[in-house]
Every structure is written in C-alpha cells, then in structure tokens.
Amino acid sequence: MTGWYHSWLAAIRIARRDAWRSKGRSLLVLSMIALPILGVSAVDVTLRSAELSVADRMDRRLGAADALLTDSGTGGAPIEQNPHLGTPGDDNWHPVGGWDAHHSKPTSEGRADLSKAVPAGTKTxxxxxxxxxxxxxxxxxxxxxxxxxxxxxxxxxxxxxxxxxxxxxxxxxxxxxxxxxxxxxxxxxxxxxxxxxxxxxxxxxxxxxxxxxxxxxxxxxxxxxxxxxxxxxxxxxxxxxxxxxxxxxSGGGEGFTWNMVKEANSKGVAVLSRAVALNPPTDSEVPYYRHNASPDSSNGTAGALAAAATVVGLALLEICLLAGPAFAVGARRSRRQLGLVGANGGDRRHIRAIVLSGGLVIGVAAAVVGTALGIALTLALQPVLEGYLGQRFGAFELRPLELFGIALLAVFTGLMAAIVPAVTASRQPVLASLTGRRGVRKANRVLPAVGLVAVAIGAAVALYGAVASDSFLLVAAGSALAELGVVALTPVLVGLFGRLGGWLPLSPRLALRDAVRNRGRTAPAVAAVLAAVAGTVAVATYTASTDAKQRAEYQEMLPYGVGSATTDEAGGRDVSAMRSAVQANLPLDVLADVQRIVVGDKKCTPYSDDAKCGQYEVYIPKANRCPLHEGGVAGSDPSERFSVEERRALAKDWRCTVEFSGDAPGTAGVTVGDEKILKVLGITDPGVVNAVKQGRAVSFERAHFDKNNTGKVGIKVVTDHKKAEEALAAGREAPGRVTHLPAHLAPEDVKAYGIQLLVPPAAAKEAGFTTVPYGLVFSTSALPSTERSQSLNGAFDKIGLTTAPYIESGYSGSTGIVLLALTVFAGLVTIGAAGIATGLAQADAEPDLKTLTAVGAPPRVRRALSGFQCGTVALMGVVLGSAAGVLPSIGLLLNQRRADEASLQRSVDEGWIGGMSTTEIPIVIPWETLGSLVIAVPVGAALLAALVTRSRGAVARRAEA
Structure with a gap:
C-alpha cells in the first residue's frame, strides 16, 4: 500500500515538473480542456441563477397578495383547474365536462363576476x-x-x-x-x-x-x-x-387555500394561489386530473438529458482527440527520462503512472481554472445575461456538487487523453528510449476493420430510419455510429492521402510525408476537424434544404416591390389623402385606384352586420362546388359525411383545390378597377388586358363559369342577414339575387395575387352596382428605406388611419446568417485543431527542422513547411468531414419528407385539404459553405501557421541531438 502511494506521489511530482518545464505545451492542453469546463460551469451557474423558486415566482406574479383571480372565459360556467398554475392560460383549466360539452350547450355570455369569488373579509x-x-x-x-x-x-x-x-x-x-x-x-x-x-x-x-x-x-x-x-x-x-x-x-392566516380555489372555480374563476403553489394538494384532491394527466416531465427531461449527454460526449471525444497527441508528443520528448526510469528498475506500470499523472495534473489545473473562470465570467456578465434572457436572476446561486461534477469532467478528460500515450510509452524498449530511436511500429489492423464495420452498420441504421421508420433518433444514432467509424478509419484515410505526395513540390511533399509517417499525431487532429466539419455540414445541409422548402412555399402577397393600402372607412373619403401620402413618400412607377361594391347605404363598411347593409360574393354554380363544403350544417365535420376513400378522391378534384394566392385589394374576391391594376400586378396576357379595356370583367378561377361557359359570371347579393344565417346553419344555400356580368376567363398560368374577379368601373355601373373608393395599389422603383417607411406610416397616422400600407419585399430567410455562423464556427475549430497539430508536429519534428537548417535550407523553408503541415491537416479533415456530414442530413431530410407526407395524408383523410402544404422538402447541398470550408479554411490555416512560425530555430542542446 505504502509503495503504491509513494510511486504515484513520485509520478505526480515528475509530471508536475515536466508540465512546468514545457509551459507552452502544458498551457495548450490546459486551455483545450479548461475552455469547455468554463463554458459548462458558466451555463450551469446561469441556469441555476435564472431558475426561480416557487416563492420567487409567486412574488413576481402576486406581489404581496395571496392570490390572483382571473376570468376563465367560460361565461361563469364552473371549471376545473390545475393547482400548479403558473401563468394563467387556457391550457391550465377546462369547463366541467370538457370544452366539447361546454360548446355544445347554451352558455351565459360575457365575463364571470370576479367579485363573487372574493372571500369575505379580504382586501382586493x-x-x-x-x-x-x-x-x-x-x-x-x-x-x-x-x-x-x-x-x-x-x-x-x-x-x-x-x-x-x-x-x-x-x-x-x-x-x-x-x-x-x-x-x-x-x-x-x-x-x-x-x-x-x-x-x-x-x-x-x-x-x-x-x-x-x-x-x-x-x-x-x-x-x-x-x-x-x-x-x-x-x-x-x-x-x-x-x-x-x-x-x-387575506391579511394573514392560511392564505387562499385549495378549498377556496375550488369554490372560486365553481363560479368560473381561475385562481393563482400562493398557498396552493407552495403546498399543492395531492392528485386525488384535484378534479382536473380526472380528465388530464398530472404533470410529468420525465419524457422531456429524459430527452434533454440524452441531448446534453450526446453533446458532452462529443465534446469530450473531440478534446481527447486533440489532447491525446499532445501527451504523446510530451511522452516522446521525455522518452530519455522514461528510459532512465526503466533502466533504474522501474517497470511498465511506473512509466504508465508518470504519463497518466501528466493527464491528471493538467486535468486538475484545467478543472480549477475553468470552474473559477466560469463563475467569474457569469458574475461579470450577469447584467448582460439578464438582458438577453429578459428577466432578472432570482439569486446568484452556486451548487457545489454540480460544479464539482463538472470539474471532475476535466480530470476525467485529462486522464482519458493520456491513456493511449501512457500505454504506448510503457511498451517502448528501454534501449530505444535511451538512444532516441523510435523503433519499428506496426500498423493497427483491427481499428480500421472495426471502423469499416461501424460505417456499414451506421449507414444501414440511418437509411432504415430515413425510409422505413418514423423515428429521427434512428437516423441520428446511425449517423453518429457511421461518423465514429470514419474517425476509426482516419489513420488509413490519412495514408491514402499520402499517395498524392509524388505530384507535389518539396515543402508540401515533406508536410504530407510527415503527416503520414506520424499518424498517431495527425489522425486525432484530422478526426477532430472531421467531427466539427461533419456536424457543420449536416446542419448546413438540413438548414439550406429547409430554407429551400420555405422559399418554395412562400406566398407573395403581391409582386416584389408592389404595395397596397385600403381603408374600411365608410364612403372612402380618405383614399385621396392616402394617394397623396404615397406619392409624397415613395418613388412610384404605376399607381392604380381600387373601388369596392356596396350593397345598401354608401356608408356601409365591408362585412358590416348592419341590417341596412348587404353582402355579396362571386357566385359559383352548384356543379362547380366542392362536395366536401356542401350539404352539411355549418361547422360539420366532412368525415361524418364521406368515407376515407371518397375524401381521398375528392382531394384530387379541381373543385376542392384551395390555394391562397395573394392579398391584392378587394372585398369578397371582387376588385373594381381599370387596366392600371393589371400593370401594377404585372399581368400582361393580351386577352385579359383587352377584356378590361373593353369593359368586361375578368375571372381568374374557372369555377365561376358554368359547364356551358356562356361567357358570364355572377355576383350574388344577400340582403337579409338573418335568413342567410338560418340557411347556412341548416346546410342550405343562403337566399339572394345573382347578377351576371359578361366576363373573360384568364389562363391558368396568370397569377392574380388573390383577385378572383376584376370588374371595370363601367361594367359595375352597367350591372347596377354602387361603388365607392376603397384604396390603391402601386408599384415602386425601389423598396423604401426604414426612414421612408416610418415617414409613410406617420403620414397615414395623420390622416387618421389605423392601418399601415403593405409593400411586398419578398422572402427573407435567416439561414444566410445561420450558414455564415456555422462556417465561421467550423473554420475556427478547423484552424484551431490544425494549429494544434502543427505545433505538435514542430515540437515532434524539431530534429528534422534542425537538419534542414544544417544542410543549408533557406529560412523560408521552415515557414513554408509549417504552413503546409497546418494546411494539410485542415484539408484532410475538411474533405473527410464534408463527406461524412452529408449522410445524417440526407437521412433527416428523408425522414422529414415521410413525416410531411403522413401529415398531409391525415388531413386529406379527415377532409381538410385546403391550405395544406404539398411542397416536398428538397435535398440542397450548400455548395458555398462547402467551398468556404474546403478552400478558404485550409488556405487560411496554412497562411496563419506560416506567419506565426519563426524562420530560424534555436540551437540544439547536446541532450537533444
């Protein structure tokens, strides 16, 4: 026992002395391990400080009160509520019997009387x-x-x-x-x-x-x-x-108890109670749980823990991949010292202990430094963090056990990174260590085989998850396994890169040869770059594909650069002032006036319920109406009237296709205006333009015409609101008068941006309709700046309008910023990993560099060799990572395709087919991101390494010769 203790104590002393002597390498490894610890400890302190206790939450919601009484929105009908009410919301309570039963029977209108739920003798x-x-x-x-x-x-x-x-x-x-x-x-x-x-x-x-x-x-x-x-x-x-x-x-006592809460619930009032929140009742005492499961966040917690464990595991793997070669180089630099230990009676376990102690010393130092800096950084940035979170911390809280566990990760990482170098150093013959010879090393044939098997199994699992399963976890798990397999294959792949050396000039050939000869140092750095780039490429591919789908689904309200402004003000008196405001604040190309039809008094506003005001719509012949929307009472479910097979067949029927195509000015699908509207909307079809000039209406939907296509469309006017509501409730057509106008059917490829029927003013007047100004539509030569937009909104406000004009600016996704951030992140990790590998290569190959100097090589060769060493590692990692990152993204995209198709099919089977997205998510490779990674990052890494490398090396000591 005593010998074991003293041997480890001596090993730790030797490791501490070596770390102090090699300050640069030690600081490099310490920084690699301490940075993640700093981040994790800062996140832990931030989350714990931002996490409010129940008492703190009640103080911020209730102040000094005992309870907050809120109308439940049930018109005073009794409710059942969740006792764990945080912020009141509809999902925290329901009427007795459920919402469906509540809506199916007459209920009292208006709000609940909160005063009836206030206990006697309390202050409000x-x-x-x-x-x-x-x-x-x-x-x-x-x-x-x-x-x-x-x-x-x-x-x-x-x-x-x-x-x-x-x-x-x-x-x-x-x-x-x-x-x-x-x-x-x-x-x-x-x-x-x-x-x-x-x-x-x-x-x-x-x-x-x-x-x-x-x-x-x-x-x-x-x-x-x-x-x-x-x-x-x-x-x-x-x-x-x-x-x-x-x-x-309540002024003291028990506060607002659970029995008092249930009494208030019986009057349709929801209650947030301090006493109930601090001491909630048992589940058996809560009627709400009869129809709703009690709160259980185990699934969400398990998912969060799994995600956190995955992220931490990958981070530790990457650190070990980068730190391992540093310990290996340190062991080789100390091989003479380790040889002396063996020559003086030390066995393999003593040599392993010395190298492992190096990992232990660095790990402990990194744990202390990382944790301390994480706490200090959080404290210094507390105001910034509170501003970012949008809320004040409850208290600056430190949890020693959690911070100690995070610190242990640093120690564990240091030990894990030193395991392989320790085993390798212990197997080194004593004579080879004393003479400085590296000996003959055999290639490991087991690891590549295991990696190849892992790639095959991982790809198969990911493919199964993409095309045959609904679980994206299978795709993620298979992709992770395949990526680990590629990491295991990295030494072999690095060797394959070495075959390119025959076609390269001297400096890059020397750099590539050195990388291939020292795969124990090169492969982990390449693998670390591979892991970072693979994740970036996977996320970038998925993000770019999702953005392409959203871009394809984006519905332009109007053509790019076209704007509209309307007013519901009776009579349209403000349209003239609106026109002047637009002309004064925007660079216009074309401006067109839009009118609307009024039924009854000219002062009637659109969709008014006033008995003096009627409504109208474009008439659709019965033969052109979708059966899903006909024949049932208002609000009836199509699934009750049609079988699944019938609903699937109707989904392909042109009559049931509902597409939202824009928001051009108009009411009930009817827009009254001249050919200027066509110019603004970019409609140039000769038949449409000629029809409007000739005073005929233009229909953009074939459903408006009967099967004989008589060249006329109808506008149905409904004047009796009460009879119309009764007819619709009974599943009948609302009574009304249909007026037919001569019309032209526009080709299907003409996009009208929401206009169903364009009626020239003369045609509306000839048909007997009364029109009033409604608004305007205009095209601009350039999108307005923020200042012009504010000026225009201010001008509309001075007019007294409550709405602002809308100008179509096109699709604007945020993926450009996301992709840029991912590229920068991958570039930094790649340059860092390549720089570490280059630094280790220089430390490991110092004798070769001194030999080059001794034989007369110019000073620039040292810089060139350093730059090419760094660029070689970066290039190999980026190329392999780009290839490895495509697999998970394609798998996830295929899985998302299946989920979208299933969701669409469920909607069709239920009879709700209008407005559903049918755009298939594409697979888009972000070539710009890949180009930046494959070209810019290795070149940047090489130039940076060359700039920071000294042209001349120090004179070698005899011990190093």
Whole structure:
C-alpha cells in the first residue's frame, strides 16, 4: 500500500515538473480542456441563477397578495383547474365536462363576476391590462397599458421603481425603462394615445423583473383605458381591450387555500394561489386530473438529458482527440527520462503512472481554472445575461456538487487523453528510449476493420430510419455510429492521402510525408476537424434544404416591390389623402385606384352586420362546388359525411383545390378597377388586358363559369342577414339575387395575387352596382428605406388611419446568417485543431527542422513547411468531414419528407385539404459553405501557421541531438 502511494506521489511530482518545464505545451492542453469546463460551469451557474423558486415566482406574479383571480372565459360556467398554475392560460383549466360539452350547450355570455369569488373579509386590488399605440419621439409604438395602483401594499414587488415615482393622480403615468428607451423619452415628457387627445406626463420609470423588454405604462385605475375605449367607440373602432384581474390579500392566516380555489372555480374563476403553489394538494384532491394527466416531465427531461449527454460526449471525444497527441508528443520528448526510469528498475506500470499523472495534473489545473473562470465570467456578465434572457436572476446561486461534477469532467478528460500515450510509452524498449530511436511500429489492423464495420452498420441504421421508420433518433444514432467509424478509419484515410505526395513540390511533399509517417499525431487532429466539419455540414445541409422548402412555399402577397393600402372607412373619403401620402413618400412607377361594391347605404363598411347593409360574393354554380363544403350544417365535420376513400378522391378534384394566392385589394374576391391594376400586378396576357379595356370583367378561377361557359359570371347579393344565417346553419344555400356580368376567363398560368374577379368601373355601373373608393395599389422603383417607411406610416397616422400600407419585399430567410455562423464556427475549430497539430508536429519534428537548417535550407523553408503541415491537416479533415456530414442530413431530410407526407395524408383523410402544404422538402447541398470550408479554411490555416512560425530555430542542446 505504502509503495503504491509513494510511486504515484513520485509520478505526480515528475509530471508536475515536466508540465512546468514545457509551459507552452502544458498551457495548450490546459486551455483545450479548461475552455469547455468554463463554458459548462458558466451555463450551469446561469441556469441555476435564472431558475426561480416557487416563492420567487409567486412574488413576481402576486406581489404581496395571496392570490390572483382571473376570468376563465367560460361565461361563469364552473371549471376545473390545475393547482400548479403558473401563468394563467387556457391550457391550465377546462369547463366541467370538457370544452366539447361546454360548446355544445347554451352558455351565459360575457365575463364571470370576479367579485363573487372574493372571500369575505379580504382586501382586493384591480389589475387591468390593455394595448394601444402611443405617440413617441419617433412615431407610434404599440404599448401595453396597465391600470394598477402601484403604491398599494398588495402591489409591492410587481413593479420595481427605478426613477421618479408611481402615478398618484389622473394625467400621470409611469413607464418601463424599455419603453422610455424605445420611444426616446425621459421623465417629465408627455405622451398620448393615437385615438385620444389627452396627454399624460411620465413621472416614473420602473422595470418588470420577469419582462425586462416589455413596453408598458402604468396608470391609476380608470384614468386611461376607460376614456380611450370610449373615444374608440365614438369613432366606430374596436376597443383596446381591458382585461381586469383581482389581486386578493387575506391579511394573514392560511392564505387562499385549495378549498377556496375550488369554490372560486365553481363560479368560473381561475385562481393563482400562493398557498396552493407552495403546498399543492395531492392528485386525488384535484378534479382536473380526472380528465388530464398530472404533470410529468420525465419524457422531456429524459430527452434533454440524452441531448446534453450526446453533446458532452462529443465534446469530450473531440478534446481527447486533440489532447491525446499532445501527451504523446510530451511522452516522446521525455522518452530519455522514461528510459532512465526503466533502466533504474522501474517497470511498465511506473512509466504508465508518470504519463497518466501528466493527464491528471493538467486535468486538475484545467478543472480549477475553468470552474473559477466560469463563475467569474457569469458574475461579470450577469447584467448582460439578464438582458438577453429578459428577466432578472432570482439569486446568484452556486451548487457545489454540480460544479464539482463538472470539474471532475476535466480530470476525467485529462486522464482519458493520456491513456493511449501512457500505454504506448510503457511498451517502448528501454534501449530505444535511451538512444532516441523510435523503433519499428506496426500498423493497427483491427481499428480500421472495426471502423469499416461501424460505417456499414451506421449507414444501414440511418437509411432504415430515413425510409422505413418514423423515428429521427434512428437516423441520428446511425449517423453518429457511421461518423465514429470514419474517425476509426482516419489513420488509413490519412495514408491514402499520402499517395498524392509524388505530384507535389518539396515543402508540401515533406508536410504530407510527415503527416503520414506520424499518424498517431495527425489522425486525432484530422478526426477532430472531421467531427466539427461533419456536424457543420449536416446542419448546413438540413438548414439550406429547409430554407429551400420555405422559399418554395412562400406566398407573395403581391409582386416584389408592389404595395397596397385600403381603408374600411365608410364612403372612402380618405383614399385621396392616402394617394397623396404615397406619392409624397415613395418613388412610384404605376399607381392604380381600387373601388369596392356596396350593397345598401354608401356608408356601409365591408362585412358590416348592419341590417341596412348587404353582402355579396362571386357566385359559383352548384356543379362547380366542392362536395366536401356542401350539404352539411355549418361547422360539420366532412368525415361524418364521406368515407376515407371518397375524401381521398375528392382531394384530387379541381373543385376542392384551395390555394391562397395573394392579398391584392378587394372585398369578397371582387376588385373594381381599370387596366392600371393589371400593370401594377404585372399581368400582361393580351386577352385579359383587352377584356378590361373593353369593359368586361375578368375571372381568374374557372369555377365561376358554368359547364356551358356562356361567357358570364355572377355576383350574388344577400340582403337579409338573418335568413342567410338560418340557411347556412341548416346546410342550405343562403337566399339572394345573382347578377351576371359578361366576363373573360384568364389562363391558368396568370397569377392574380388573390383577385378572383376584376370588374371595370363601367361594367359595375352597367350591372347596377354602387361603388365607392376603397384604396390603391402601386408599384415602386425601389423598396423604401426604414426612414421612408416610418415617414409613410406617420403620414397615414395623420390622416387618421389605423392601418399601415403593405409593400411586398419578398422572402427573407435567416439561414444566410445561420450558414455564415456555422462556417465561421467550423473554420475556427478547423484552424484551431490544425494549429494544434502543427505545433505538435514542430515540437515532434524539431530534429528534422534542425537538419534542414544544417544542410543549408533557406529560412523560408521552415515557414513554408509549417504552413503546409497546418494546411494539410485542415484539408484532410475538411474533405473527410464534408463527406461524412452529408449522410445524417440526407437521412433527416428523408425522414422529414415521410413525416410531411403522413401529415398531409391525415388531413386529406379527415377532409381538410385546403391550405395544406404539398411542397416536398428538397435535398440542397450548400455548395458555398462547402467551398468556404474546403478552400478558404485550409488556405487560411496554412497562411496563419506560416506567419506565426519563426524562420530560424534555436540551437540544439547536446541532450537533444
């Protein structure tokens, strides 16, 4: 026992001395191991600090109150709720008997009376929220309005005051710091809503600990939302909202108990209770769990742990691949010392202990440095992290056991990286170690065979998961196994690269020969680059393919650079001002006016329910109507009227094809306008243009024409709303009058951007329809800048319009940034791994470099050789990684194809075939990313290595000769 202890103690001393003597190599390995530990420990501290306790969550949601009472939205009908109610939401409760039963029977309208659920003898405080645009220094900013007496003791903790004070009288408001920053405002400034003339003075600034990025203002109850909603109602506009909740304080005792919660539930009120959250009832006491499973996050936790374990495992593998050669080089540099140990009676276990102790010393140092820096970094970046997360930390929390476990990973990684070099060094003959000879090393034939088998099995599993299984985990597992097989094959593949040396000049030939001869050093670095690049290529291929699918599915509302603006204002009086605003703020090519048909009074707005106002639609003959949408009562399920085979057949019927094609101005599919609209939309078909010029309507859907194609389409007018609703509820056609107009059918390849029927003004007048201005559509010579857009929106606001113009800017995916980030990440890892391999090569091949100098090689040869060594490793890793990364991405894409097809088929079988995506996800290889990796990264790595390498080496000592 004593001998074992002293031998390891001596080994650790020797390893510590060697690490101190070789500071550069030690610092390199320590950095490789410490960086992941730094990141993991920083993430652990961040997550634990950001994770709020139940008590903290209740403080931020309830302030000093005992409970928050919320209308459940069931019209006062009894509900059953989840006791683990965090933030109230529809998925946390349901009516007694379920939502289906609730909707199938008449229920009381309106909101539940929260006051009836307040226990006697308790104090209440109303908390009302709504939304409205507020005028700021820059224009209009959509803002949440909260009417709450913030100075009340029950509200303590809900809002944290930073500057000034909370409102104390009418006309005063406080605002969040984010609102003040976004609006360019400060204390003492005045703001007012768009639809209210009253100004409000900002007297305080506060923050919401859970929502730091929320734009919110606070006012006293009744001073803001009430007058604002009245003003909106007077203008015929929708109210801005105003959902009122009750904060309840019992003044001591047990608080709001579970029995009190169930009593409030019986009145249709949902309750967030502090007492229930801190001490929840058993599942048997919760009626909600009779129809819903109790909370169980085991599956999600297991999935998260599996993902975390996979990421950590890959990170450790990569570190070992990079750190292992460093220990191997260190062992070779110390082979004379290890030989002396053997010559003086030390056996193989002592030599293994010395090399393993090197890994232990570096691992312990990396654990201490990485953990300490992770904690310090999190503490220093706490304000930045809180801003990124959008909420304040509960407390800066350190969990010693978790941090100790993370630190052990560094020690474990150091030991694992030193295992192979330790075994190799212990097998080195003593005489060869003392004389500096490396001996004859035989190639390992087992590892390549195992790698080949792993590649075959992994590819088969991934292929099965892609084409025959619904589980993407099989694709991921097979791809990972295949990638590990490629890593095992790396020494053989490096040898194959060596066959190219005969066609290369001197410096690259020497670099390639050195890489092939020292595969124990080269292969792990290539494998590390391979792993990083393979992951990047896989994600980049999947991302590029998904982006291609989304681009193909993207529906342009209008042609690129074309805009539209409409108003529902009665009579269209604002259209002239809209036209002037657009002309003043945009570079226009063509501008066209759009009108709409009105049935009844000219003051009728589109889709008005007023009895004086009628509705209209393009008439579709019965023979052209989709059977899925006919013959059933309103809201009936097609699956109840058609078999699966019938629904599949109807899915291929042209009458049932529903495609959303755009958003050109119009009401009920009818647009009234002249040929200028065709110019704006880019419609140049001669038949369509001539028909509009001749005063005939143009239909863009063949369903509008009867089977005889008489050249006329109908517009059906419905004037009796009540009879129409009764007919539709009974599954009958709504009664109405059909007026036919002469029309031309546009070719199927003409895209009308949502216009079903274009009617010239003269044709509408001749048919007896009354029209009023509705808006305009225009084409621009260039997309407006942000400043022009803000100016145009401000001009519309001055007119009094509540809507802003829309200008089509085309598809804009975020994958360009993603691919760039992935390329940069892979490039950094590749350059780092190649640089490490180059540094080790220089340390390992120092005698060869000194020989080159001794025989008269110019100084630039040393730089050139270093650069080509680094570029060779990078190129081999990038090429192999690019090939290995394609397999998992293709497998995942094929698996996604099958999932999309199955989802589409389920929708068809259920009878819901309108608006479903039928675009097959393509397989797109990101050639730009691959080109950047294969060409730019190795060249950059080579140039960087050449620049940082000294031209002349140090004079060799006799011991190194």
């Amino acid at each position: 405080l109303t908390d009302t929220k709504g939304h409205t645009p507020l005028r700021t220094q820059h224009g209009l900013l959509q803002t949440e309005v909260r009417e709450l007496k913030a100075t009340d003791p029950l509200a303590k903790g809900l809002m944290v005051l930073g500057e000034g004070r909370f409102p104390e009288k009418a006309g005063e408001i406080a605002a969040t710091h984010h609102f003040l920053e976004a609006g360019g405002l400060s204390l003492g400034d005045k703001v007012k809503p768009r639809s209210l003339d009253t100004e409000f003075t900002i007297v305080g600034a506060y923050e919401l600990p859970d929502e730091l990025k929320l734009d919110q203002i606070n006012a006293l109850p009744g001073t803001f939302l009430g007058p604002l909603n009245k003003s909106l109602a007077d203008q015929g506009l929708s109210p801005t909202g105003g959902e009122t909740n009750y904060l309840v304080g």
